[in-house]
């Protein structure tokens with residue numbers, strides 16, 4: 001594994017001169033952030049040694065290097081989901097490579113179903129914590145001390161200072177933001193009404209099929225993390241309605257400008 005990470009990092013170093021300290025995983029609802037990245041350099045996943053290839057509709061696969069505001073950043077356009085059949089080491093491999101390249105801060109976004117009765121479709125939820133319900137742990141197996149400790153602390157998986165910054169930005173801009181706990185599940189089914197209820201009872205505010213593995217590996221590697229969900233459907237008791245991938249995409253597209261505004265400003269402002 002270490003060899004693979006280094007091989008991939010070496011390849012990227014051979015292509016990119018000015019490496020960033022900040023990375024963004026562009027999930028559903030943040031794809032258009034790409035248009036705001038300046039001096040872009042694309043590296044398709046297909047050209048990167050050891051990289052899995054993205055398969056889902058609406059997720060193209062590129063690493064993008066460039067500038068967002070005053071920061072050098074790298075962005076993942078398209079991520080790898082467990083439900084696609086990748087194992088957890090593959091899902092989180094790009095985060096290992098980011099760390100090897102010197103990335104210190106990871107920004108992640110996703111689409112999620114809202115379970116908190118105060119949430120509305122199109123809301124943005126700043127992730128304050130998560131519950132990992134994936135059936136496989138990304139750190140299962142041999143621990144490489146070079147990558148991180150055997151038993152990582154998760155008491156502040158999501159950076160309090162970045163959450164605070166983001167809330168301030170939302171308030172300044174008059175954008176309604178919610179905050180809450182993200183439940184990560186394997187998918188690919190959306191939840192039954194009973195499952196939404198259960199996830200809410202155990203402390204979840206939103207549920208989705210990504211993010212948790214990447215965040216765990218980022219924290220294992222000592223990176224600071226900020227995450228945000230766009231609420232694309234509601235799993236609230238009494239109002240659980242039919243959900244489809246298309247509806248999720250549509251709701252995410254609608255919320256995209258707000259999400260982008262917060263993320264762009266946050267990346268611009270925070271101290272690396």
Ligand code: HPA
Nearest residue numbers: 111112113190207208209
């Ligand atoms: N459940 C799981 N994943 C999701 C949902 C949901 O309701 N909405 C968007 N991604």
